[in-house]
Amino acid sequence: MKMALNCLKVGQSGTVVSVNAKDAILRRLLDIGIIEGTRVSCVLKSPSGDPIAYLIRGAVIAIRNEDSSEILIEADSPIQGVEKYGTYCTVGR
Amino acid sequence: MGLTVQSVGNGAVNTDIKDKIPRDAKIIALAGNPNVGKSTLFNKLTGMKQHTGNWSGKTVTNAVGEYKNSNIHLAFVDIPGTYSLNAHSAEEEVARDFLMFGKPDSVVVVCDATCLERNLNLVLQVSEICPKVIVCVNLMDEAREKGIFIDLKGLSEKLGLPVVGTSARKGKGLNELISAISAVEDNEYSAKSRIKVTYSSTMEKAIDMVKTELDKIITFYNTRWLAIKLLENDVNFIASLEQYLNFAVNKNTSLLNALTVAKNFLNSKGINESAFKNYLVSGLVLTAEAICDDKIISFKKADYRSRDFKIDKIVTGKITGPVCMVALLALVFWITISLANYPSAVLWEFFSFLEAKLFSVSLSLGLPLVLADMIFHGAFRVLFWVVSVMLPPMAIFFPLFTFLEDFGYLPRIAFNLDKGFKKCSACGKQALTMCMGFGCNAAGITGCRIIDSKRERLIAIITNNFVPCNGRFPTIIAIISMFLVGGAGASQGLLSSVILTFAILLGVASTFLVSKLLAVTLLKGQPSAFTLELPPYRKPQIGSVIIRSVFDRTIFVLLRAMAVAAPAGLVIWLFANITVNNITLLSYMCEFLDPFGKALGMDGTILLGFILGFPANEIVIPIIIMAYMGGGTLTDYSSLFELKSLLISNGWTITTAICTIVFSLMHWPCSTALLTAKKETGSFYWSFIAFIVPTFCGMLMCFVINSLSRLF
CATH class of the missing domain: 3.40.50.300 (P-loop containing nucleotide triphosphate hydrolases)
Incomplete structure (x- = not known):
């Protein structure tokens, strides 16, 4: 099921389908290895639920929800309560 | 430009x-x-x-x-x-x-x-x-x-x-x-062919067009790479090329032509500049991925991160995260305060004894009284005060702080606080530069380079001074111990550290507030992209932590303070002993500053201490004490805490103490920090802002506290 990266709950994983972020953010995301096909898992939420830390290519990296909501992923397993993608995700806090 | x-x-x-x-x-x-x-x-x-x-x-x-x-x-x-x-x-x-x-x-x-x-x-x-x-x-x-x-x-x-x-x-x-x-x-390594990142045939063709042209006009190790950078249109890099190699891309028509042809070719195949950039990075990432197959890297433990995640769950938890942050801060202060008292007293007594001995010995050797007075009751005295008040807390605080740093806790603070910084349109990494500021604001300001966006970097530089550096918080500790907590001891130490924690939190709150104010006035803009790595926790090496923090930081900071303390002591002594119309210069200055000081809940002498402490904040308290003692007329103070009676006899109240603490937390940066701000921002304007903003905040805060205290 396709959804925005920030919709993942802690412990869940997925594969990046596309990155639609603006240029400056895109560069940063590419630098840490986020491209089509990259495996990502959600590992940690900060006290306020933003930013969220993901395991990406062996490193734990925190990304703000504003930026991670621009990353479309295919989740490994369906996640309840998430129906659409691409919008700012408010579930699973 | x-x-x-x-x-x-x-x-x-x-x-x-x-x-x-x-x-x-x-x-x-x-x-x-x-x-x-x-x-x-x-x-x-x-x-x-x-x-x-x-x-x-x-x-x-x-x-x-x-x-x-x-x-x-x-x-x-x-x-x-x-x-x-x-x-x-x-x-x-x-x-x-x-x-x-x-x-x-x-x-x-x-x-x-x-x-x-x-x-x-x-x-x-x-x-x-x-x-x-x-x-x-x-x-x-x-x-x-x-x-x-x-x-x-x-x-x-x-x-x-x-x-x-x-x-x-x-x-x-x-x-x-x-x-x-x-x-x-020694050229003994015979490489088989080095790995090369390759791209689609369209991109390779375009790269080749530019490379061929470059090969004609420049000798460079890898013109292929240079061609890629030009096609990518990396403006910064093109500027650097001109800067270092005196190679102006824009002035070379044949190269520009080749670039245009190549770019048109790419566009005709549906690859625009931004897509080109993406393919470049994807190429790198995919090549790296291909190298790291199962034969090169093998994972024998599936849950190798479980210990880190357990710690992270606690230190970044919804409730436990903020609690851990404040508790750790208080704990570090508590350890510092309770352990620093004893060595401080010992050093104080030892140096007082030494001062008296040296004074009498030099007199008996025939040194004129005025000179001996000037050297030992002026320069030497302020010097030893700085050493005995500053050295013990520093020597304890620095290793504790370095320990947390080595362990890997600091990025978690940035992780926890990022939401707050985002709300202030600033960068979460500012939390890291604030932590550096605890050691030294100049280091904190230089550290702001880790922040990508220039706007957010400026915010971090200007507000760095709201975190008290190591030169300032022994001052704050001393005043808290004297006025807000009665005497020394384990429970008093605990109370002191709690109050100190509140003072620091006040500084942090001001950082957020001022960042927000800057973001809506002088430095308007949106928060920029933010990625923060949370590295694995590492066992700190205790021995090297102590050695490094004592030698690298403590000694360095102390030497700097001492270099300023001795001349400052001399100056104060002169001010206190040179008289015009039977009134000392010091009195003139203090009297002049007194109305300003009083309005801020302090007095002229305290303000003079802060002004003369501009080169190094460590000497503020020693200068104040020296000025109160007035050079010649001395009482013997056998312990650091008997100073309280001196301060009280000079009109100090709880309000004075609180205002002095607040002003110490918020006033102009020391000269080193200010010079660093000038260097980092490259502008007088922003250095001035970095000077005026904390000063204004401190003055405002002290004025409000003082006015309120008069009401009640």
Whole structure:
């Protein structure tokens, strides 16, 4: 099921389908290895639920929800309560 | 224009380095992602005590150290950690420019064995621009503990580069690394073909068009790479080209033509500039991914991160996260305060005794009274006060802080606080620069280079002073212990640390508030992209923590304070003893400042202390005491805490104490911090803002507190 990266709950994983972020953010995301096909898992939420830390290519990296909501992923397993993608995700806090 | 200023700044860094390197030494650059143990490796290789921290971007300028044995003389240059050479932030630009234009003989790319694949991204980029590259896979011990095994020989064959495994903290593999460097330097390393990142045939064709043209006009190690950069239209890089190689792309018509033709060709195939950039990075990432197959890296433990995640769950938890932060802060202060009292008293007594002895001995040796008075009751006295009040808390606080730093806790603070900074349109990494500010605001201001966006960097620089540095909080501790808590002891120590924690939280709150105010007034803008790595926790090496923090930080800060204290003591003594119309200069000054001081809940003497403390905040309290004592007329104070009666007899109340604490927290930055702000912002205007903003806040706050206290 396709959804925005920030919709993942802690412990869940997925594969990046596309990155639609603006240029400056895109560069940063590419630098840490986020491209089509990259495996990502959600590992940690900060006290306020933003930013969220993901395991990406062996490193734990925190990304703000504003930026991670621009990353479309295919989740490994369906996640309840998430129906659409691409919008700012408010579930699973 | 801004670009030129930046490039000049970087150029200056590079020339500095060349000056420091002996001519016969080979220059070896140490490159790598942030937080891969690069600085530790550098220290082990060179024996130089450069401070390292477990967070991204500790190395803020290029540091140089030498290695020498019977065969080879090497000068290692530790360049800032970067994820890529695409240069998004000021420090990444320093790194790239040094590799490109600093002409190092060889480059050692240091990698983290626990996340090798991501690190290879940089290896691939460096190998494109540097002819001599050695790959150093560090943290092998940590990887082994986590059940990660790496086939170094296989990796070397795939990359076509020499690969050495090291565990820098334990000093393992360093000799092998030196031999590998020697072999490369002596051209003994025969590389099979080096790995090359290839792109689609369309892109290769376009790259080739530009490369052919470049080959005609410039001699450069890798014109293919240069062609890619030009096609990518990396504006910063093109400016650097002109700066360092005197190669102006815009003035070369045949090259411009070739570029246009190539770009049109790309566009006709549906690849615009932004798509081109994306393919470039994807190419690197995919190549790195292909290298790291099951044969090269094998994972023997599925849950190798479970311990880290358990800790993280607590220190970043919804409730436990903030609680941990405040509790740790209070704990550090409590340990500092309760342990510092005793040595402070001992030092105080020892130096008082020494002062009296030296004074009488020098008189008996025939030194004139005035001179002896000036030296021992002026310069020496302020000097010893600074040592006895400042040294113990520093010597305890610094190791504790370094311990947290080495453990890897600080990036978690940034993680916890980022939401707050985002709301203020600032960057979460500002939390890291604030932490550096606890040690020294000048270091904190330099550390702001880790923040990519110029706007957010300026906010961090201007507000850094709201975190009290080590020169200031012994002042705050002393006043808290004297006025807000009765006497010394375990429970009083606890109360002091709680009050101090509140003072620090006030500073943090002001940081947020002022950041927000700046973001809606002088520095308007949206928060920029933010990615923060949370590195694995590492066991701090207790011995080296203590040695490093005492020698690197404590001694350094103390020497600086002492260098200022002695002359300041002399000046104060002169002020207190030179009279005009039977009134001392000191009285004139204090009287002049008194109305201002009183309005702020303090007095003229305290304000004078802060003004004279401009070169080093450590001397504020000693100057105030000296001024109250008025040079000649002395009572013997056998203990630090009997000073309270002196202060009270000079009109101090609880309000005075609180206002002095607040003003100490918020006033002008010391001269070093201000000069650093000037250097980092390159502008008088922003340095002035960095001066006026905390000063104004402090004055406002003190005025309000004072007015309120009069009401009740």
